[in-house]
Amino acid sequence: MRTFISGNEALAHGIRLARPHVISAYPITPQTTVVEHLSSMCSAGKLTAEFVHVESEHSALSCAIGASATGARTFTATSSQGLLYMAECLHYAAGGRFPVVMMNANRSTALPWNIYGDQRDSMGLLDQGWIQLYVENAQEALDMSLVAYRVAEDSRVLTPFMINMDGFVLTHTYEVVDIPDQELADRFLPSYVTDNRFDFDSPKSMAFSVGPEQNFRFKFREHQAMNRAKKVIAEAEKSFAEVFGRQYTGLVENYRCDDAEYVIVTIGSVSGLVRSVVDELRRDGVAAGLLKIRYMRPFPDAEIAEILRGVKAVGVLEKDISFGYEGTVFTNVNSALQVAGLSVRTSNFIGGLGGADISREQIRDIFQSLESDGRRLNFLGINREEYDD
Amino acid sequence: MSGKNDEKVRTIPFVRQGKKLTVGEIPEITAYEAGFLTVTNASWRTETPVCDRNRCNGCLNCYLYCPEGCVYRDGKTGKIDIDYDFCKGCGICAKLCRKGAIIMEKHGK
Ligand code: SF4
C-alpha cells in the first residue's frame, strides 16, 4: 500500500511488520512519534506486542534486554540524551549478544541545549558493540526495520542493531512510502529462535561473569560476530530484493564514483543533497562523485578503499566532531585508505551541528575546494583564518 | 548446548578443572553453565542451600533469581539441583521458594 507518511511513522510500520513481542521505550523528541504510533498500533490490536511504558531510557533498554533474555523479539527507540542515558545498557546488550533493535533519532547533545539533528549522539557510541546503520529516507527506514532483525538475530551475528535517522529532517518529513503486506514481511523475516535465553528445560546461567583470560576471548568473539555481519547484511539485502523488489546497496553506496576525480563521502540524509549537486557538477563537466556510508559498524573499510582508489581528492562531510581532533567518520575513512595503502588527499568538513542547515552552495564549495590543497579540517560557514590562535 | 543437563555438558573444561579454554570452546553467547569466573566461589558460603526434593515442584523460580545461575534441573526427576562449586550461599533461592523447599544449612557449628 502506498501512502504519504512521516519517517517516524514509516519506521513504526516496519517494526509492526517485524512483529516484536516486547516494545519498551521512553519518549524523547524527535523520536516520540515512533513510540506513539507503535503504542496506538498495540491498543488498536494491529500489533500484538507487550508495550512497556518505562520511566527512563536506561530502563527502556534494560527492559528490552531482559525480554530478549527470554527469547523475545524486542524493540526500543530513543534519541540524543536518551541514547547517552542508555550507554551502560548498550554494552550489556552487545556483550550479552542480545539482538535488540533500536531506532535512534539523531539529535545534537547538550550543552547548549538543542533538539535538532546532528550525529554526535550515535557517533560518540561507535565502540559500544552495536551495528550502526544510517538511513536516508522514510522508505529505507521502514525496509531496514525488517533487515535489522534479520541481521541482528542471525545466529552468525547475534548483535544488537541501531537504526539511525536524522532528527526532524527524516523523522518529521513526509514522503510517499510503500507499506508492504504482512505476508511478504513474514516470508522475509523468520521468527527468532535462540539458545541465549532463560530455558526452563535446560536452565543455564544468564549474562554471567567471566574472569580476565576468558573475558578477553568473549570480546574477540564479539568482534568476529560484528565482522560476520557484513556478509549477513549482503545476504539479507539480496533476499529483501527478491521478496520486496527493492535493492539496497550494502554497506556503502557508490554514486558516480567509478570515474570520479573528486568525491564527497558522507552519511545520512545529507546524501540526497550531495547526490543532486554531483548531478549538477557532472552536467558542468566536473567529475564529481558521492560515496555514502550506510553502516558505520561494521565499518566498510575495504569497500570504501576500493571506491576511492584512483580518486584525486576526497572530502568527508559529517555532522560530528571529536573535539581536539577531527570528525570521527573522517578518522575512520583515513584509516581505511591507509590499510589499503592508498594515499588519496583527504579533508574533513564539519557541518550541520545543532541542526544547522547544510546548503547546496556549501556542497558546491566543498567540491571546489577539493580541487586545490585546502585545510585538513574545515567548519562549514566558519572562516577559520579569522579565529585561529 | 541443548543437552538437558547431561554429564557431557557439565564436564566441559571449566575453571573448576583448572583448564584453559580455547576461543573455539567458549560459548558464543552468555547463556551457559555457571562457572566462567576466575575461581569457584564455593568458599564464600557460610550457609548451604539444600533442596528438599519432596517439596520442590520444579517451578524454577529459584533459577530465575539465583544471581550465580547455578541452579539447574535434574534431567531424571525434573527437580532442581545446585552447582555447589558456584553457589555463594546468598539464600535468595530459599527466600523466594514458595514451597519452602530450600533450607539454608549453617556451616561448622
Ligand atoms: S523455587 Fe522451590 S519449588 Fe520452585 S524449583 Fe526452586 S526449589 Fe523447587
Ligand code: SF4
Ligand atoms: S544460595 Fe544464592 S547462589 Fe546459591 S543457589 Fe541459592 S540463590 Fe543461587
